[in-house]
Amino acid sequence: MVVKRRLYCGSNGFDFSSIPRAPRSTRRKVSSTKNDDDSDIPINAIDLLASLAGKLLEESESSSTSTNAFEGDTQHHLVGNIKQEHAEDVKPCKSDLGNLASKSPTPSDVTSETSLENDCILEQAPVPDCKRALGLKPLVGCGNKKEDFDGITEETGGNIVKGEATVGSIADTFSLKDSSQLHVQFPESLHLDGDVKTPPGMIGVSNGSLEGYRNLSKLVCRDDDENYCKYYRSSEKCKSYRPLTRVGHRIMKKSMVTKYGRAVPRSKCFEDTRTDGCVKSLYRKRKLCRGYSPWKHETVHRKRRLSDKGLVVNSDGGLSCESVTNSPERRESENGVFSSAMGLHSTDSRVKFSIKSLRIPELFIEVPETATVGSLKRTVMEAVTALLGDGIRIGVLVQGKKVRDDNNTLSQTGLSSRENLGNLGFTLEPALEKLHAPLCSEDPIVSTPTDSTNLSERSSASPALDSRIPFHLQEADHVISSGICVENNQELVPYQSDVSADEQQPSSDSRALVPVSALEPEALAAVPLNEKPKRAELSQRRARRPFSVTEVEALVQAVEELGTGRWRDVKLRSFDNASHRTYVDLKDKWKTLVHTASISPQQRRGEPVPQELLDRVLAAHRCWSQHQLKQNGKHQAAAIMVGPSM
DNA sequence: ATTAGGG
DNA sequence: CCCTAAT
Numbered sequence: 001m002v003v004k005r006r007l008y009c010g011s012n013g014f015d016f017s018s019i020p021r022a023p024r025s026t027r028r029k030v031s032s033t034k035n036d037d038d039s040d041i042p043i044n045a046i047d048l049l050a051s052l053a054g055k056l057l058e059e060s061e062s063s064s065t066s067t068n069a070f071e072g073d074t075q076h077h078l079v080g081n082i083k084q085e086h087a088e089d090v091k092p093c094k095s096d097l098g099n100l101a102s103k104s105p106t107p108s109d110v111t112s113e114t115s116l117e118n119d120c121i122l123e124q125a126p127v128p129d130c131k132r133a134l135g136l137k138p139l140v141g142c143g144n145k146k147e148d149f150d151g152i153t154e155e156t157g158g159n160i161v162k163g164e165a166t167v168g169s170i171a172d173t174f175s176l177k178d179s180s181q182l183h184v185q186f187p188e189s190l191h192l193d194g195d196v197k198t199p200p201g202m203i204g205v206s207n208g209s210l211e212g213y214r215n216l217s218k219l220v221c222r223d224d225d226e227n228y229c230k231y232y233r234s235s236e237k238c239k240s241y242r243p244l245t246r247v248g249h250r251i252m253k254k255s256m257v258t259k260y261g262r263a264v265p266r267s268k269c270f271e272d273t274r275t276d277g278c279v280k281s282l283y284r285k286r287k288l289c290r291g292y293s294p295w296k297h298e299t300v301h302r303k304r305r306l307s308d309k310g311l312v313v314n315s316d317g318g319l320s321c322e323s324v325t326n327s328p329e330r331r332e333s334e335n336g337v338f339s340s341a342m343g344l345h346s347t348d349s350r351v352k353f354s355i356k357s358l359r360i361p362e363l364f365i366e367v368p369e370t371a372t373v374g375s376l377k378r379t380v381m382e383a384v385t386a387l388l389g390d391g392i393r394i395g396v397l398v399q400g401k402k403v404r405d406d407n408n409t410l411s412q413t414g415l416s417s418r419e420n421l422g423n424l425g426f427t428l429e430p431a432l433e434k435l436h437a438p439l440c441s442e443d444p445i446v447s448t449p450t451d452s453t454n455l456s457e458r459s460s461a462s463p464a465l466d467s468r469i470p471f472h473l474q475e476a477d478h479v480i481s482s483g484i485c486v487e488n489n490q491e492l493v494p495y496q497s498d499v500s501a502d503e504q505q506p507s508s509d510s511r512a513l514v515p516v517s518a519l520e521p522e523a524l525a526a527v528p529l530n531e532k533p534k535r536a537e538l539s540q541r542r543a544r545r546p547f548s549v550t551e552v553e554a555l556v557q558a559v560e561e562l563g564t565g566r567w568r569d570v571k572l573r574s575f576d577n578a579s580h581r582t583y584v585d586l587k588d589k590w591k592t593l594v595h596t597a598s599i600s601p602q603q604r605r606g607e608p609v610p611q612e613l614l615d616r617v618l619a620a621h622r623c624w625s626q627h628q629l630k631q632n633g634k635h636q637a638a639a640i641m642v643g644p645s646m
Numbered sequence: 647a648t649t650a651g652g653g
Numbered sequence: 654c655c656c657t658a659a660t
Contacts, residue, residue, distance in 0.1 A: 541654070541655075542654065542655090543654095544654070545654095565649070565650085566648095566649090567648075567649070567650095568647085568648060568649085583647095583648075583649085584648090584649085584654085584655090585654075587649075587650080587651095588654070588655095591651090
């Protein structure tokens with residue numbers, strides 16, 4: 001029997017939902033969907049292998065599963081009694097809460113509950129006064145400052161920069177929303193005389209600017225080709241026992257199932273396999289396109305994907321360092337999926353230049369031959385946006401050399417005179433740096449996954465390693481999964497306009513799908529990162545928006561006061577103005593904060609969170625989980641007492 | 647719609 | 654940040 005909530009507060013309509021419920025840990029957890037997998041019995045040797053591989057993977061992935069002490073017990077009893085308990089839970093703490101309520105009535109508390117009687121207000125507040133226990137000091141000035149929460153980079157409309165410009169500021173200037181039409185202006189540094197000292201090793205190539213640069217490129221590429229060949233050979237080996245098509249699909253399915261240890265609805269996948277070649281479901285789930293997950297350092301484990309029907313397309317990797325030309329008209333066609341060309345000119349006191357396009361770093365795409373051109377487009381789109389969403393940086397190249405010191409002025413970097421402007425280039429790089437050598441050349445490249453041997457086996461064991469692989473799939477067979485791959489790239493006609501047809505022409509010849517050759521700058525510009533219509537179709541992943549320290553502070557404070565089970569309140573209270581932060585985000589952030597706080601500082605990454613905050617996180621976490629524990633005890637006790645009799 | 651938890 | 658189950 002469920003007691004009506006309202007009974008406890010008379011008829012004033014107080015909502016007890018604001019009181020933390022029994023933690024989920026006491027609720028029975030459904031053991032995922034493993035059964036599905038188990039029922040999947042292999043029917044032949046190949047399948048057996050695939051299945052075995054899948055199993056192994058699953059095991060390795062789920063080996064760390066822990067069991068909650070409270071799991072699987074009295075859920076059913078609780079259902080009927082939890083609510084009844086709220087009244088009791090709360091009362092013992094009234095005295096404490098008196099302090100709390102009077103000390104710092106939260107906005108939400110007050111505004112939403114003002115009309116309530118005192119009792120209700122008190123009961124609505126969190127039970128223990130963790131605030132006091134934590135020695136809280138009210139924070140001034142943190143919280144709902146909208147400026148703090150609005151992503152500056154993303155909101156920046158124009159890309160005009162004025163004032164003192166350093167190399168770093170150039171890079172920061174770019175918003176990738178419209179990367180193809182960036183117009184940047186920089187004041188030319190004062191030292192135009194040329195007596196500016198150039199940091200050693202920073203710029204430096206001879207005057208044959210592009211010459212030196214190209215040589216470098218070729219070198220890199222050659223190296224890359226060699227690597228490639230290695231993989232290619234092994235691909236031949238694979239061919240000998242390459243499974244049949246049907247099996248290929250099966251393997252695909254398997255990989256989907258094991259990615260998160262969660263079963264993708266089989267029927268659905270199968271349907272998609274037959275129609276859209278799994279592309280739809282795969283990319284809807286974003287399983288193939290994502291090489292890693294920045295939140296969990298996940299690595300794509302798909303060792304057994306040997307889909308012979310798959311067409312692998314990848315642009316050359318890494319850094320685009322398109323030669324800069326002074327003629328904006330010159331548009332170079334590239335082998336890569338995206339090309340970059342840049343026009344540049346200088347006038348008066350400023351350095352003005354426009355970037356026609358930027359080449360996007362490594363991109364791995366796989367679609368079956370049966371995929372439509374449309375789906376390929378969508379796939380590429382998905383890949384690109386995922387890449388951008390995962391964070392990308394701008395690199396600055398002068399005479400083909402990367403400028404690392406962000407604090408140098410342009411003139412110090414060698415960009416003070418007109419002649420030198422022609423040597424300026426930009427690159428897009430994965431935010432998490434991985435690629436060491438710039439890969440850029442006029443020649444088609446198939447970039448190889450770096451050291452596929454160390455990767456992907458133990459993603460959790462070596463997160464630092466894995467997470468650095470930004471976007472490519474870290475398997476050799478991703479590269480070689482079709483010898484086609486090479487050929488495609490090699491034969492890439494730079495400018496293949498006939499690919500532009502939107503029609504759904506299932507081409508039997510994979511070469512007809514030749515990797516995009518030229519998504520022209522316009523095409524790239526047309527890629528509507530903000531447009532919803534297409535976005536809905538693609539089920540875009542939200543852009544990653546790291547929490548600022550200010551936000552963290554606000555979050556910490558809110559949790560300290562409200563506890564860890566009231567994310568909606570936390571949101572309302574401290575992030576009401578941050579529309580991009582959902583309560584789930586806050587909860588997730590708290591989760592990571594707790595994790596961050598409990599690991600050594602050396603292992604932390606990203607914007608460092610002040611230790612003081614992390615300490616508070618830990619303290620609050622302890623306090624509230626302890627509180628939760630007590631609650632559990634009560635609930636269980638109550639369940640035992642009331643449950644059997646009912 | 648919220649919350650909890652796993653990926 | 655995503656997804657799902659359970660409320």
